[in-house]
Amino acid sequence: KQEVTQIPAALSVPEGENLVLNCSFTDSAIYNLQWFRQDPGKGLTSLLLIQSSQREQTSGRLNASLDKSSGRSTLYIAASQPGDSATYLCAVIHPPPNYGGSQGNLIFGKGTKLSVKP
Amino acid sequence: DVKVTQSSRYLVKRTGEKVFLECVQDMDHENMFWYRQDPGLGLRLIYFSYDVKMKEKGDIPEGYSVSREKKERFSLILESASTNQTSMYLCASSFMGLEAFFGQGTRLTVV
Numbered sequence A: 001k002q003e004v005t006q007i008p009a010a011l012s013v014p015e016g017e018n019l020v021l022n023c024s025f026t027d028s029a030i031y032n033l034q035w036f037r038q039d040p041g042k043g044l045t046s047l048l049l050i051q052s053s054q055r056e057q058t059s060g061r062l063n064a065s066l067d068k069s070s071g072r073s074t075l076y077i078a079a080s081q082p083g084d085s086a087t088y089l090c091a092v093i094h095p096p097p098n099y100g101g102s103q104g105n106l107i108f109g110k111g112t113k114l115s116v117k118p
Numbered sequence B: 001d002v003k004v005t006q007s008s009r010y011l012v013k014r015t016g017e018k019v020f021l022e023c024v025q026d027m028d029h030e031n032m033f034w035y036r037q038d039p040g041l042g043l044r045l046i047y048f049s050y051d052v053k054m055k056e057k058g059d060i061p062e063g064y065s066v067s068r069e070k071k072e073r074f075s076l077i078l079e080s081a082s083t084n085q086t087s088m089y090l091c092a093s094s095f096m097g098l099e100a101f102f103g104q105g106t107r108l109t110v111v
Helices: none
Strands: A004-007 A010-014 A019-025 A032-038 A044-051 A056-059 A062-067 A072-077 A086-093 A106-108 A112-117 B004-006 B010-013 B019-025 B031-038 B042-049 B064-070 B073-078 B087-094 B100-102 B106-110
Touching: A004 A086, A010 A019, A019 A032, A019 A086, A019 A112, A032 A062, A032 A072, A044 A056, A044 A062, A044 A072, A044 B100, A072 A086, A106 B042, B004 B087, B010 B019, B019 B031, B019 B087, B019 B106, B031 B064, B031 B073, B042 B064, B042 B073, B073 B087
Parallel strands: A010 A112, B010 B106
Antiparallel strands: A004 A019, A019 A072, A032 A044, A032 A086, A056 A062, A062 A072, A086 A106, A086 A112, B004 B019, B019 B073, B031 B042, B031 B087, B064 B073, B087 B100, B087 B106
């Protein structure tokens, strides 16, 4: 059974630092991997999707990498700001039934709670 | 922009009531999901659907059922609400296992 782990569970950094959030998964037969942000009491906001054929994706100050063979993904945040404070979640996506797979659901890690202090 | 809309942000229901949580997406996505999120347990999949009238059980389907009569709408039903179903419920949709989009969440309290 797929297990997704995010380390660290919580992280506090001063404004301006570059930081890396880690995500590992036990079964490398994933379809895609997606990173989300969640603010307290809110839904999830999609940040980046990395398809299995890709090794990285970039959006603004965010860069996500994927190494399927080692079961790891990292989210790099450059020049962190207080507005980046949130919980960051990674999710692996298995091939859906309508794409030749049998699952299709997202399996989540428990997240990294980031606090960026001014 | 993709929009996934959940019918309520906050709900308070009594034990034993039948509860309906509605989710609508506007991007013609095949896949729709219901998760619940609890502190320390993370997001856990309740049910998902990859086509109209199709449904698959997730990790914690007990006490829940779902309905997908139209492609854009996926309903979660608590047959007889219990206090241990107090939680944040999150609906999502995606196209063929690509980027998933979530609604704003429904905070359900069962008293």
